[in-house]
Amino acid sequence: MKIIIADDDQIVKLSLKTILESLEIEVLGTGGNGREAVELYKEHHPDVALLDIRMPVMTGLEAAGEILKYDSSAKILFLTTFSDDEYIIEALNMGVKGYILKQDFESISPALTAVKAGQSVFGRDVVSKLSSLVPGEKTDYRKLGISEKEEEVIALVAKGLNNKEIGQAMFLSEGTVRNYISGVLEKLQLRDRTQLAIFHHTH
Amino acid sequence: MKIIIADDDQIVKLSLKTILESLEIEVLGTGGNGREAVELYKEHHPDVALLDIRMPVMTGLEAAGEILKYDSSAKILFLTTFSDDEYIIEALNMGVKGYILKQDFESISPALTAVKAGQSVFGRDVVSKLSSLVPGEKTDYRKLGISEKEEEVIALVAKGLNNKEIGQAMFLSEGTVRNYISGVLEKLQLRDRTQLAIFHHTH
DNA sequence: ACGCTAATATGACAATTGTCACATTAGGTT
DNA sequence: AACCTAATGTGACAATTGTCATATTAGCGT
Numbered sequence: 001m002k003i004i005i006a007d008d009d010q011i012v013k014l015s016l017k018t019i020l021e022s023l024e025i026e027v028l029g030t031g032g033n034g035r036e037a038v039e040l041y042k043e044h045h046p047d048v049a050l051l052d053i054r055m056p057v058m059t060g061l062e063a064a065g066e067i068l069k070y071d072s073s074a075k076i077l078f079l080t081t082f083s084d085d086e087y088i089i090e091a092l093n094m095g096v097k098g099y100i101l102k103q104d105f106e107s108i109s110p111a112l113t114a115v116k117a118g119q120s121v122f123g124r125d126v127v128s129k130l131s132s133l134v135p136g137e138k139t140d141y142r143k144l145g146i147s148e149k150e151e152e153v154i155a156l157v158a159k160g161l162n163n164k165e166i167g168q169a170m171f172l173s174e175g176t177v178r179n180y181i182s183g184v185l186e187k188l189q190l191r192d193r194t195q196l197a198i199f200h201h202t203h
Numbered sequence: 204m205k206i207i208i209a210d211d212d213q214i215v216k217l218s219l220k221t222i223l224e225s226l227e228i229e230v231l232g233t234g235g236n237g238r239e240a241v242e243l244y245k246e247h248h249p250d251v252a253l254l255d256i257r258m259p260v261m262t263g264l265e266a267a268g269e270i271l272k273y274d275s276s277a278k279i280l281f282l283t284t285f286s287d288d289e290y291i292i293e294a295l296n297m298g299v300k301g302y303i304l305k306q307d308f309e310s311i312s313p314a315l316t317a318v319k320a321g322q323s324v325f326g327r328d329v330v331s332k333l334s335s336l337v338p339g340e341k342t343d344y345r346k347l348g349i350s351e352k353e354e355e356v357i358a359l360v361a362k363g364l365n366n367k368e369i370g371q372a373m374f375l376s377e378g379t380v381r382n383y384i385s386g387v388l389e390k391l392q393l394r395d396r397t398q399l400a401i402f403h404h405t406h
Numbered sequence: 407a408c409g410c411t412a413a414t415a416t417g418a419c420a421a422t423t424g425t426c427a428c429a430t431t432a433g434g435t436t
Numbered sequence: 437a438a439c440c441t442a443a444t445g446t447g448a449c450a451a452t453t454g455t456c457a458t459a460t461t462a463g464c465g466t
Contacts (some may be wrong), residue, residue: 108343192422
């Protein structure tokens with residue numbers, strides 16, 4: 001197993017190197033910023049690249065982009081202090097293979113192995129952030145005193161239909177649709193159909 | 204490392220058992236459905252529970268729920284054939300530790316190790332499904348010929364404000380706000396503010 | 407059959423919204 | 437200064453929307 005490490009914190013970088021080398025993991029090189037990480041990658045083609053997110057000159061994100069542009073099959077594992085939730089999404093879409101906390105050293109080695117084997121690894125807290133971002137369980141409108149028909153109306157409003165179109169879709173008169181919506185707004189404490197659509201798309 | 208395995212496919216189950224046992228992994232028991240998985244878990248308290256999703260009597264999802272209710276720190280790893288994307292979200296929110304494909308046997312072992320160490324592991328395809336579910340890259344309005352002010356208006360519409368409120372928030376007259384919105388709708392080929400809010404929340 | 411209730415519809419009304427044509431203003435350019 | 441352009445505002449207008457009071461209808465239970 002051959003890797004490279006990039007972290008602007010010397011202590012972290014060296015500790016990691018020492019620990020990992022004691023576990024038959026070959027550290028081909030270490031760098032202190034994103035640019036160095038990219039150079040190291042091009043030079044050594046490691047199995048996995050271990051990158052810090054926050055680094056001077058070039059961030060880990062940017063470096064990951066460069067590396068993936070150079071080698072789209074690169075396996076990149078982000079090391080983060082904690083609660084850098086903002087970058088998770090970007091990292092995910094970028095095709096990065098992992099996002100773990102640099103706190104618990106002992107779990108980094110298995111993570112490396114799993115990533116080398118083609119899996120993606122995420123730290124405990126990271127996953128909980130992630131699952132909170134994912135669409136999640138949709139609101140159960142029935143529990144808010146909303147009928148099945150009303151729910152259908154909501155769905156159509158949330159698709160951007162106007163009252164006439166909703167009426168045609170549900171075989172109701174436009175007026176009835178208005179009444180339904182009026183009732184729903186009341187129950188949900190909303191003001192207008194726009195807020196209703198937003199509610200539907202966020203809850 | 205001690206685990207249990209539940210899969211209704213005998214071949215998969217036994218192959219897994221054989222392979223893993225050849226890797227110093229102790230298989231405490233195997234079962235063919237969710238109910239058996241729960242019983243096995245309560246009996247053996249394994250480091251990790253390896254569960255198939257689709258199983259007769261009780262599905263892997265349900266079993267996971269039972270197990271987590273019994274031991275909230277249980278480490279559960281789902282084995283899926285492929286493209287069971289529908290369950291990913293549910294599994295995630297449930298607090299499951301991994302979701303990997305049962306195809307590539309050789310990567311299951313490292314996944315187990317990582318999970319035991321407290322990480323979460325997801326198979327390659329699984330992650331790509333996941334990242335497609337996540338909010339994703341927000342549309343760059345600037346590339347659609349939309350100015351900064353217009354973008355601000357859009358953001359406020361997407362929060363559910365009416366024109367008067369947007370005007371107050373941006374120190375513009377209500378009429379100007381209307382003009383902005385009118386222009387934006389034209390550029391985005393939308394009909395009204397509701398569709399605009401939806402667009403903002405989905406693109 | 408009788409009464410009750412839910413679902414659907416209607417009409418009236420005010421408020422909001424979207425469109426458009428046309429000011430007004432403020433900065434830059436020449 | 438004269439000009440141009442972008443940003444902002446205004447007024448008028450029709451369409452849509454939300455609210456409400458009030459039918460109409462159909463089904464259900466007694």
